[in-house]
Amino acid sequence: MALGFESSDKKLRIIRSAAKVFAQKGFHRAKMEEIAQEADVGKGTVYEYFSSKEQLFFEMLQMGKNFYHDSLTKEVNSEVSLQNKLKKIAYLHLKFIQEYKDFGRVMMQEFLQLGSEMQNYFWKAHEQEITLLSQTFQDGMSQGILRPLDCKVVAQIFHGAVHSMGGPMIFLDEEPDLEQLSTTIIEVFFKGIAK
Amino acid sequence: MALGFESSDKKLRIIRSAAKVFAQKGFHRAKMEEIAQEADVGKGTVYEYFSSKEQLFFEMLQMGKNFYHDSLTKEVNSEVSLQNKLKKIAYLHLKFIQEYKDFGRVMMQEFLQLGSEMQNYFWKAHEQEITLLSQTFQDGMSQGILRPLDCKVVAQIFHGAVHSMGGPMIFLDEEPDLEQLSTTIIEVFFKGIAK
Amino acid sequence: MALGFESSDKKLRIIRSAAKVFAQKGFHRAKMEEIAQEADVGKGTVYEYFSSKEQLFFEMLQMGKNFYHDSLTKEVNSEVSLQNKLKKIAYLHLKFIQEYKDFGRVMMQEFLQLGSEMQNYFWKAHEQEITLLSQTFQDGMSQGILRPLDCKVVAQIFHGAVHSMGGPMIFLDEEPDLEQLSTTIIEVFFKGIAK
Amino acid sequence: MALGFESSDKKLRIIRSAAKVFAQKGFHRAKMEEIAQEADVGKGTVYEYFSSKEQLFFEMLQMGKNFYHDSLTKEVNSEVSLQNKLKKIAYLHLKFIQEYKDFGRVMMQEFLQLGSEMQNYFWKAHEQEITLLSQTFQDGMSQGILRPLDCKVVAQIFHGAVHSMGGPMIFLDEEPDLEQLSTTIIEVFFKGIAK
DNA sequence: TATGAATGAGCTTTCATTCAT
DNA sequence: CATGAATGAAAGCTCATTCAT
Numbered sequence: 122m123a124l125g126f127e128s129s130d131k132k133l134r135i136i137r138s139a140a141k142v143f144a145q146k147g148f149h150r151a152k153m154e155e156i157a158q159e160a161d162v163g164k165g166t167v168y169e170y171f172s173s174k175e176q177l178f179f180e181m182l183q184m185g186k187n188f189y190h191d192s193l194t195k196e197v198n199s200e201v202s203l204q205n206k207l208k209k210i211a212y213l214h215l216k217f218i219q220e221y222k223d224f225g226r227v228m229m230q231e232f233l234q235l236g237s238e239m240q241n242y243f244w245k246a247h248e249q250e251i252t253l254l255s256q257t258f259q260d261g262m263s264q265g266i267l268r269p270l271d272c273k274v275v276a277q278i279f280h281g282a283v284h285s286m287g288g289p290m291i292f293l294d295e296e297p298d299l300e301q302l303s304t305t306i307i308e309v310f311f312k313g314i315a316k
Numbered sequence: 317m318a319l320g321f322e323s324s325d326k327k328l329r330i331i332r333s334a335a336k337v338f339a340q341k342g343f344h345r346a347k348m349e350e351i352a353q354e355a356d357v358g359k360g361t362v363y364e365y366f367s368s369k370e371q372l373f374f375e376m377l378q379m380g381k382n383f384y385h386d387s388l389t390k391e392v393n394s395e396v397s398l399q400n401k402l403k404k405i406a407y408l409h410l411k412f413i414q415e416y417k418d419f420g421r422v423m424m425q426e427f428l429q430l431g432s433e434m435q436n437y438f439w440k441a442h443e444q445e446i447t448l449l450s451q452t453f454q455d456g457m458s459q460g461i462l463r464p465l466d467c468k469v470v471a472q473i474f475h476g477a478v479h480s481m482g483g484p485m486i487f488l489d490e491e492p493d494l495e496q497l498s499t500t501i502i503e504v505f506f507k508g509i510a511k
Numbered sequence: 512m513a514l515g516f517e518s519s520d521k522k523l524r525i526i527r528s529a530a531k532v533f534a535q536k537g538f539h540r541a542k543m544e545e546i547a548q549e550a551d552v553g554k555g556t557v558y559e560y561f562s563s564k565e566q567l568f569f570e571m572l573q574m575g576k577n578f579y580h581d582s583l584t585k586e587v588n589s590e591v592s593l594q595n596k597l598k599k600i601a602y603l604h605l606k607f608i609q610e611y612k613d614f615g616r617v618m619m620q621e622f623l624q625l626g627s628e629m630q631n632y633f634w635k636a637h638e639q640e641i642t643l644l645s646q647t648f649q650d651g652m653s654q655g656i657l658r659p660l661d662c663k664v665v666a667q668i669f670h671g672a673v674h675s676m677g678g679p680m681i682f683l684d685e686e687p688d689l690e691q692l693s694t695t696i697i698e699v700f701f702k703g704i705a706k
Numbered sequence: 707m708a709l710g711f712e713s714s715d716k717k718l719r720i721i722r723s724a725a726k727v728f729a730q731k732g733f734h735r736a737k738m739e740e741i742a743q744e745a746d747v748g749k750g751t752v753y754e755y756f757s758s759k760e761q762l763f764f765e766m767l768q769m770g771k772n773f774y775h776d777s778l779t780k781e782v783n784s785e786v787s788l789q790n791k792l793k794k795i796a797y798l799h800l801k802f803i804q805e806y807k808d809f810g811r812v813m814m815q816e817f818l819q820l821g822s823e824m825q826n827y828f829w830k831a832h833e834q835e836i837t838l839l840s841q842t843f844q845d846g847m848s849q850g851i852l853r854p855l856d857c858k859v860v861a862q863i864f865h866g867a868v869h870s871m872g873g874p875m876i877f878l879d880e881e882p883d884l885e886q887l888s889t890t891i892i893e894v895f896f897k898g899i900a901k
Numbered sequence: 902t903a904t905g906a907a908t909g910a911g912c913t914t915t916c917a918t919t920c921a922t
Numbered sequence: 923c924a925t926g927a928a929t930g931a932a933a934g935c936t937c938a939t940t941c942a943t
Contacts (some may be wrong), residue, residue, distance in 0.1 A: 147429060149344040153913065163929040174913070231425070244487055267509050274500050275509060278477040285476020292439055305469050313508030314453070314462050314470060348938060358904040369938065537819060539734040543934060553908040564934065620815050634877055657899050664890050665899060671870020672863040682829055695859050703898030704852050704860060738917060748925040759917065
């Protein structure tokens with residue numbers, strides 16, 4: 122697995138290894154030694170690049186988040202129809218989860234382990250994401266495409282709806298057809314379930 | 317906090333205490349000693365009732381899950397309109413999260429700590445829940461109230477949409493008006509966001 | 512070796528063991544594990560009684576110091592002639608060093624390892640000792656037995672003179688006749704070396 | 707601080723740096739890296755000149771000792787009166803301590819950290835010093851200036867008396883008038899304290 | 902049944918030392 | 923000669939679990 126970014130640089134090798142091991146074992150069960158071995162470096166070397174286990178965990182999450190965030194932002198700023206844009210966002214989100222399952226698992230369930238300062242960092246990042254979505258919906262309403270609704274709530278519903286598909290993918294190893302899945306989500310989301 | 321179930325029985329006292337301590341510290345940082353103290357029993361006594369820390373954690377989650385599940389099932393089997401039923405489900409879910417914040421936090425983010433056997437148990441429980449919802453939607457479609465859609469996906473979307481509201485409540489201490497919030501969710505869910 | 516106080520109490524066993532191991536290896540080379548083994552308890556048990564290695568070191572020194580201090584004080588308050596009193600003090604000091612060589616070694620050379628707070632504690636104790644001696648000399652001057660001199664400096668000279676004999680005993684395993692040695696010291700100290 | 711010997715030579719720079727760092731932190735807390743930095747050389751360079759941390763420590767102490775020893779020997783071989791000679795020795799000893807406080811601290815309390823072979827080296831050096839003093843006293847006795855006493859014991863008492871003044875200077879930062887202090891010491895030492 | 906003193910496996914982190922450049 | 927990135931042995935401390943009482 123690991124995070125797309127290929128590189129021979131040692132720091133990156135360690136982060137990739139960390140992603141893998143943290144994903145398999147969770148924060149506390151993961152041993153620095155195993156991370157080091159996986160990265161094919163000595164235990165001490167890890168500490169040359171990261172001051173502590175927590176710091177390594179943090180930077181690993183950060184890198185993944187940035188990677189995801191960048192592709193999201195690019196999509197939001199693209200010039201396609203609202204519906205296509207949202208569909209693409211849903212697709213990318215699920216694609217990311219499918220591709221980086223291990224990372225997703227950690228991100229979803231382990232960041233409570235971080236000190237509250239770092240937790241805060243990621244909640245702010247999440248808020249930003251919601252805001253980004255929010256504005257997209259706001260645009261839709263201004264243009265008269267969407268009904269007038271509480272943008273932020275809508276954004277949160279959207280995010281939750283998409284994100285909730287990740288659970289079975291991650292934990293039950295389901296591999297749904299993402300193209301079709303995102304189409305359905307958008308369908309439901311735009312037209313509702315009522316006849 | 318603790319989980320509604322009042323009892324003077326020692327085992328329950330320990331579970332309640334466990335819920336409190338696990339919620340505050342997470343699985344790994346929680347100490348058996350603190351749980352014992354909080355329950356006002358000796359450390360050894362905990363092991364009379366639970367074979368290990370993990371087992372205690374598991375049973376604690378299980379009890380919370382059952383508590384939640386029962387109220388959900390009751391609602392699903394009630395004889396109100398589909399829309400009101402779903403609204404009530406959303407409301408109950410959010411109410412549960414609001415009431416048992418600490419428990420919710422653990423449930424959402426710590427169960428990865430469990431061995432995969434026990435993790436499995438909860439995923440099955442979650443699947444059951446989704447199936448329960450699924451059937452509700454299926455009924456709606458059979459009755460011609462809802463458009464024909466993939467029931468399971470709809471159920472998942474619904475669950476995800478509702479559940480996603482829990483994050484800010486748990487982690488940012490937001491206390492939204494649940495009555496209104498569930499109304500909005502249902503609104504969006506039935507009619508869609510498109511004009 | 513160990514410190515006179517016989518006891519089957521576990522805390523004391525650990526302190527005695529600590530005295531032995533710290534003496535042989537010095538503070539940093541001493542391993543908690545070895546101390547535990549020597550005391551015939553588990554590693555964790557040591558931490559039941561002492562919060563840290565440093566704390567154990569501190570309490571060990573403290574106990575030795577008290578043991579020594581008590582016998583010194585008793586002598587100072589006895590009703591013998593000044594000369595005999597000082598001779599007894601010298602004798603006791605050297606006797607203590609001879610008997611508890613290992614402890615003496617640590618006390619003389621390792622307490623720098625302590626945090627400054629604890630270092631302070633022992634310097635104050637040492638000052639007290641000097642003050643105690645000082646008063647004895649003051650009495651002698653008041654009674655006209657001694658020449659008028661700076662009491663504190665005299666006390667320090669006396670202490671240093673006696674104490675300096677400890678080096679060879681501790682580090683070169685010399686075992687001089689303490690009776691005679693203390694007689695000589697007092698002799699020199701009272702009458703001077705000049706003809 | 708550092709030890710008087712000015713030089714631009716790299717080895718000396720390292721020793722001077724070592725003296726500083728060892729003095730501040732003690733043997734075990736001192737890091738080779740910090741010593742290297744302070745000497746403005748690379749970490750590996752230190753190992754070009756010294757085979758190990760212990761060796762560096764040893765050579766550093768050795769240099770300090772020689773520096774002290776030389777000035778002492780010069781004084782012992784000078785042609786002044788016995789009393790003045792001893793006074794000068796006391797004065798030089800205390801002066802050295804006052805000037806090189808940090809070094810004194812290490813010398814007094816850290817050399818236990820050395821392997822026993824190196825410890826031995828310094829005890830022999832100390833014995834030499836005592837012997838040197840011993841001979842001075844022997845001369846005094848031969849000349850009929852001093853009472854017939856055990857020379858070695860007298861030398862040890864003298865050394866201890868003088869040295870004991872160092873404690874407060876080093877650890878309590880006292881800065882006594884050394885001229886007066888050494889006069890008092892000699893006074894007491896020659897005439898005794900008795901009336 | 903209830904207890905808590907005792908235990909020791911297991912983990913993070915440090916830092917002297919090496920060696921390729 | 924000089925360097926500093928890389929290393930891994932070593933040690934303090936924690937805490938789930940046991941068991942004698």
